[in-house]
Amino acid sequence: MRRTIMNLARAKVLKFEDLDSSKCKWVKTQKIFYEDPEGKQRDWECAARRTRVPGQDIDGVGILAILKKETGPEVLLQKQFRPPVDGICIEIPAGLLDPNETVETCAERELLEETGYVGKAFSVTPVMFNDPGFCNTNMKLVHVSVDLNDEKNKNPQPQLEDNEFIETFSVPLKTFPETMRELAAQGFKLDARVQNIADGYELARTFPVA
Template sequence: MNHKHLAEPTVSTEKIFEGKIISLYVDTVTLPNGKQATREIVHHPGAVAVLALTEKDRVILVRQFRKPCDRTLVEIPAGKLEPGEDPAECAKRELLEETGYTAKEWRHLHSMYTSPGFADEKIHLYLAKGLTKGQQELDADEFLDLMEADMAEAERLLASGEIADAKTMVALYWWMKERAKAEK
């Protein structure tokens, strides 16, 4: 299906900020009706997230403080892609660094935009199984608690709002759906 009639061609781009992780641009675009508008766009290198499941069907989670939200959240392991890095390799690296686990089985589940109204960040979600525990290799500025949860605990964490980020919610809902299909 062709949706070109909805496109917003860029007329000009102005870089406002370049940081360690993100860059902010203001683009002037032509709207479908011919008028011009501005779009504030956050460029992000992309990221991965890992739904890591143990042999006992428990999910590996991390609890960490997230300054933009000014609170502690429970999340699946995740991290930023390095320039030119393959998402599958990044997923393996992030799982090891944040949790100390390695996995024998890997499967790409989905890739999603986190906030397409203003950011181009795309997160690649992977399933990891056949886990082996090792040593965490946290970055110098990374502080987190490692935890496991069964399905009931994951549902409680969702209901309480301790899990409030989209990538973790998508991953856990996928897990719940797959488990429900397997129980039929």
């Protein structure tokens, strides 16, 4: 579906209410009974997705897409209103794994659907857990290269679903940490994966490795 995002700032939360886990479509809450390192029995509350493909060890992928420009590499990002935090988040493209789909194929498919760009996956991280004290959701981060000289990338058109409202933009890698601080100061919510990339780059600049 092709459309132009007019004004993400119009989105807002109307109310919050408790929800019975049995009535949830995408997630569920669980109580875990476990034994701690000293042999004492304890319990823990957590959330889990209902969407993981049987036989897979991950829920989906995050996509670190690099636009190859003459002025230097740029990181492809998104702005998206997220109801749980009642605000517009700065995120990397991401998506859930489909049945019989490789991690690389998933990343390239989701990138095309969410941003319109055709990319090539070239590196995959180990499994990453988003918030292991709260939920079992996990992912692999896939590095994807986007060739802007490719005719398919001259006029990228996202293929968004009816409930997706995503605005795509890019940030030069050389100023990535500074830009994230500016966006946070403007009131945007930073996805941890995005800020971790910024921190990693800033750390590499502070402590360069020969």
